[in-house]
Amino acid sequence: MAYNTKPILVDVDGNPISQYFNPDTDSYEAVLGGSGANRVILYNADGSINNSLSLVPILDKLNQLTGTVIDEETRKSNEITRQSNEDVRISNEDIRNNNEISRVENEGVREENELSRQETISEFRxxxxxxxxxxxxxxxxxxxxxxxxxxxxxxxxxxxxxxxxxxxxxxxxxxxxxxxxxxxxxxxxxxxxxxxxAEKVNGFTVESNVPSDAKFTDTIIDVANNLEETEIGKALDASQGKALNDNKLNKSGDTLENYREKLTTLTGLTPDVDLSQSNVFKLTLEGATTLSISNPSIDVSHSFTLYLIQGATAYAMTFPANVKWMNGEIPDLSTPNKTYRLLFDTIDGGVTWHASFGGAF
CATH class of the missing domain: 2.10.10.20 (Carbohydrate-binding module superfamily 5/12)
Known part of the structure; x- marks a missing residue:
C-alpha cells in the first residue's frame, strides 16, 4: 500500500523533501533516492517494495488539491476586486445619471434661449x-x-x-x-x-385774400369792437373780402343759428312735444290724450305752435300742469271736425309755459 507523504522538510535549495510514514519507527521520514536524491518508495500490503506502481496519479491528485486551494484564493481575491469594481461602476453610473439630468436641464435652457432668439429675430423684422x-x-x-x-x-x-x-x-x-x-x-x-x-384756423377756412399783416391772435370780435358807429363800410371792404367768419357774429361772438320752421306730426295718447326736433307740431286726437313738453332751451325764451285736430268724435286733451292759459281758462277744444291752433312760449327755460288760443278752422 502507499503511505501519505507530507513535505515538511526542505533541502538546501529550499525545495520540499518528500517524506513517508515508517511504521517501524512510527514516524515520517525523508525519502532518499539514488545519489541522495529524494524519492518515494511504494510498498505492497505485505510490506514488500512495489516498484511497479506509479506516483503519477497520486501526484496529479495532489496537484489538483493544491490547484483547488489556489483557485479558491484567487476566486476570493477576484471577487473582492469585482465588488470594488462594481462599487466604482455604481458610483460612475450615479455620476452619469447626474450628468444626464444636467444635460436635460441644459437642453431645456438651450431650447428656451433658441426660442427667445427666434422670437427676437422675428420681432426685429x-x-x-x-x-x-x-x-x-x-x-x-x-x-x-x-x-x-x-x-x-x-x-x-x-x-x-x-x-x-x-x-x-x-x-x-x-x-x-x-x-x-x-x-x-x-x-x-x-x-x-x-x-x-395754415389752411384753416379753429375749423374755419382761411380766405386766400387775408391781408399779409393779419395775425391769427386777432379775433373778429376785437376788430368789431374797434368799429365806430359813424364809420360805414369799415366792417366790409372789397379789397379785404369777408370780415366775418362763417356762422360768427362780429360783435358778440355768438354763433348764428341755422333756423327755420319745422313740422313734426305727433301720434298716440301720450305724445311728447320734443323741442329739440322742431317748433311746429300737429296732433290728431284718437282718444283721451295727455300731452308732455321736453327739451326746451335752458334759461332762454322758447316758443312753439300746436295744431290740435278733432275728428268726427271729439276727445279730451290734458296739458302739463306748468301750462298757464291766457285769462286763466283752458279754451273749449271739444268740437268735432275742428282744427285748433294753440300758441306756447316760455321765458324761463320751460319752467312755466304761457298758452293762448289762436283760433279754430
Whole structure:
C-alpha cells in the first residue's frame, strides 16, 4: 500500500523533501533516492517494495488539491476586486445619471434661449405703430409721431420719446416723404412747434385774400369792437373780402343759428312735444290724450305752435300742469271736425309755459 507523504522538510535549495510514514519507527521520514536524491518508495500490503506502481496519479491528485486551494484564493481575491469594481461602476453610473439630468436641464435652457432668439429675430423684422398697452422688448421697432424708434430696454406704457427705453433711429422727414401728415418746412417755418401757416384756423377756412399783416391772435370780435358807429363800410371792404367768419357774429361772438320752421306730426295718447326736433307740431286726437313738453332751451325764451285736430268724435286733451292759459281758462277744444291752433312760449327755460288760443278752422 502507499503511505501519505507530507513535505515538511526542505533541502538546501529550499525545495520540499518528500517524506513517508515508517511504521517501524512510527514516524515520517525523508525519502532518499539514488545519489541522495529524494524519492518515494511504494510498498505492497505485505510490506514488500512495489516498484511497479506509479506516483503519477497520486501526484496529479495532489496537484489538483493544491490547484483547488489556489483557485479558491484567487476566486476570493477576484471577487473582492469585482465588488470594488462594481462599487466604482455604481458610483460612475450615479455620476452619469447626474450628468444626464444636467444635460436635460441644459437642453431645456438651450431650447428656451433658441426660442427667445427666434422670437427676437422675428420681432426685429417687424415694424409697427406704437401701442401703449403692449410690452416691448429690446430690438422691437415702432413708428411714433412720424419718427422711427428701436427699443433698448423692456417696458410697457413708456412712449418712444422716453430715451430710457427707446432710441430714435429715424427722425420725421422734412421733405414730406415721411409718415407725418404735415410738411414742417411749410407750416412750421421756424421749427418751434407752432403752426406758422395754415389752411384753416379753429375749423374755419382761411380766405386766400387775408391781408399779409393779419395775425391769427386777432379775433373778429376785437376788430368789431374797434368799429365806430359813424364809420360805414369799415366792417366790409372789397379789397379785404369777408370780415366775418362763417356762422360768427362780429360783435358778440355768438354763433348764428341755422333756423327755420319745422313740422313734426305727433301720434298716440301720450305724445311728447320734443323741442329739440322742431317748433311746429300737429296732433290728431284718437282718444283721451295727455300731452308732455321736453327739451326746451335752458334759461332762454322758447316758443312753439300746436295744431290740435278733432275728428268726427271729439276727445279730451290734458296739458302739463306748468301750462298757464291766457285769462286763466283752458279754451273749449271739444268740437268735432275742428282744427285748433294753440300758441306756447316760455321765458324761463320751460319752467312755466304761457298758452293762448289762436283760433279754430
Amino acid at each position: 417687424v415694424w409697427e405703430d406704437y401701442n401703449n398697452s403692449k410690452t416691448y422688448k429690446p430690438l422691437n421697432k415702432v413708428f411714433f409721431q412720424g419718427s422711427s424708434y428701436i427699443c433698448i430696454l423692456e417696458s410697457a406704457g413708456n412712449a418712444p420719446t422716453n430715451e430710457t427705453y427707446w432710441l430714435m433711429i429715424a427722425k420725421k422727414g422734412q421733405d414730406g416723404s415721411g409718415i407725418g401728415d404735415m410738411l414742417k418746412s411749410v407750416y412750421d417755418t421756424n421749427d418751434n412747434g407752432i403752426v406758422d401757416n
